[in-house]
Amino acid sequence: MDTLSIKPPLKWAGGKRWLIPHLKPIWEKHRNRRLVEPFCGGLAVTLGLMPGEALVNDINQHLINFFSWLQKGFSIEIELENNEELYYQHRKRFNHLLKHKKGNTKEAAELFYYLNRTGYNGLCRFNKKGFFNVPFGKYKKIKYQRDFTMYKYVFKNWVFSSQDFEELSLKRYDFIYADPPYDVDFTQYAEQGFTWDDQVRLARWLASHPGPSALSNQATPRVVELYLRFGFKLLFFDAPRRISCSGDRTPAKEVLALKNI
Numbered sequence: 269m270d271t272l273s274i275k276p277p278l279k280w281a282g283g284k285r286w287l288i289p290h291l292k293p294i295w296e297k298h299r300n301r302r303l304v305e306p307f308c309g310g311l312a313v314t315l316g317l318m319p320g321e322a323l324v325n326d327i328n329q330h331l332i333n334f335f336s337w338l339q340k341g342f343s344i345e346i347e348l349e350n351n352e353e354l355y356y357q358h359r360k361r362f363n364h365l366l367k368h369k370k371g372n373t374k375e376a377a378e379l380f381y382y383l384n385r386t387g388y389n390g391l392c393r394f395n396k397k398g399f400f401n402v403p404f405g406k407y408k409k410i411k412y413q414r415d416f417t418m419y420k421y422v423f424k425n426w427v428f429s430s431q432d433f434e435e436l437s438l439k440r441y442d443f444i445y446a447d448p449p450y451d452v453d454f455t456q457y458a459e460q461g462f463t464w465d466d467q468v469r470l471a472r473w474l475a476s477h478p479g480p481s482a483l484s485n486q487a488t489p490r491v492v493e494l495y496l497r498f499g500f501k502l503l504f505f506d507a508p509r510r511i512s513c514s515g516d517r518t519p520a521k522e523v524l525a526l527k528n529i
């Protein structure tokens with residue numbers, strides 16, 4: 269099977285599909301290990317590497333609820349249309365489910381998919397009360413998918429969980445690929461932001477793992493210094509994103525930090 273042809277089913281900020289050609293040769297040497305992805309996001313990397321065994325985690329419970337339903341065999345029954353009125357109706361219904369502690373239902377997973385594809389930039393944002401508040405996306409055309417049966421087979425031997433990365437139970441043998449929120453002030457994917465203290469906590473956690481680990485992040489000077497200090501080997505890439513602060517649109521620098529590889 270051409271593994272790159274299995275597309276991640278959602279839009280997700282910071283997707284690393286572009287990094288797969290660089291990660292694949294590294295992973296190939298370890299592919300009989302379990303792959304642990306503590307910050308799986310839209311799942312671009314696990315789907316790109318196609319491990320036999322995986323522990324796939326993200327702190328975002330709605331995301332993991334959606335993947336857990338795909339694992340059971342999933343098809344969407346609710347109305348899917350790129351229409352502003354329907355969008356706000358579905359958003360209201362999703363928040364109603366959250367309010368009544370029904371965020372883990374199949375209906376919530378269906379609505380989550382619709383809101384992800386139809387809302388502004390595929391964002392996943394919540395207000396202080398915990399309600400989803402992303403506005404309508406105003407896309408010209410959206411190609412919705414209703415049948416997700418194929419993921420049932422792909423996810424067969426993968427375990428999904430939703431917790432802070434440090435709570436995961438690792439085995440000595442695991443290969444970890446960590447793609448945390450970028451080291452920039454404004455990054456806030458989940459309800460709580462990922463602070464510099466969290467970046468340091470992550471580096472320490474990865475460094476203490478006896479098996480192989482790889483981390484990607486924005487190559488800010490303090491991230492580079494942090495991973496060098498913990499003895500990682502660093503590779504640098506031009507990310508497909510551009511930073512335009514000085515008007516010259518230079519490609520953003522990405523670092524891949526490797527240990528025990």
Ligand SMILES: C[S@@+](CC[C@H](N)C(=O)[O-])C[C@H]1O[C@@H](n2cnc3c(N)ncnc32)[C@H](O)[C@@H]1O
Nearest residue numbers: 282283284307309310312327432433447449457
């Ligand atoms: C850069 S995104 C990962 C993108 C992913 N590699 C992809 O290709 O789609 C970072 C993810 O980390 C998750 N996250 C934030 N804080 C976390 C934490 N403390 N533990 C686990 N996941 C966390 C966010 O919900 C977000 O989905």
